């Protein structure tokens with residue numbers, strides 16, 4: 001059975017996503033919104049992290065607090081658009097390590113081509129959050145997860161902004177144990193592999209390229 005797909009329908013996420021979809025949104029505005037949604041998605045994707053008790057001294061007396069226990073986190077943005085989530089997530093999880101996964105979509109074949117990979121070596125002991133705003137064909141997501149698994153990762157979660165039904169199906173078929181968090185599931189992919197209605201090319205919109 002495939003792992004869960006969680007659509008984060010929090011009003012702040014939906015509001016910001018709608019602003020991002022607007023073709024007239026500036027590069028600066030788009031980047032800021034992606035960063036903010038990254039924070040909000042980080043909040044949701046870490047909701048079930050285990051806690052452990054810890055005794056601390058307040059200025060008044062000793063008390064039992066709770067702190068995050070268990071495996072440490074790795075953020076694994078798929079370059080380049082995945083980097084748009086990174087700062088927002090790191091501001092909430094400053095101790096997380098980062099794996100950079102450089103994969104681009106060949107514009108003709110839409111296949112994933114890896115050009116860079118740099119990662120902490122102890123992935124087997126960590127929870128890995130794979131980040132890419134757009135889950136379109138899922139070729140990049142599948143290739144990135146394949147690569148992270150080949151380096152030992154066993155506990156992975158995928159976080160995106162928009163997912164196409166085709167991409168979700170492919171990711172779940174290739175990696176059925178990987179749960180997904182997304183702000184929306186859109187209608188379909190067009191003939192060029194773009195999500196419809198989508199928001200265009202997330203990397204170009206983040207960096208003002210074309």
Ligand code: URA
Pocket residue numbers: 081134136193194195196198199200201202203
């Ligand atoms: N990548 C993007 O940036 N946008 C899409 O719609 C699909 C893939």
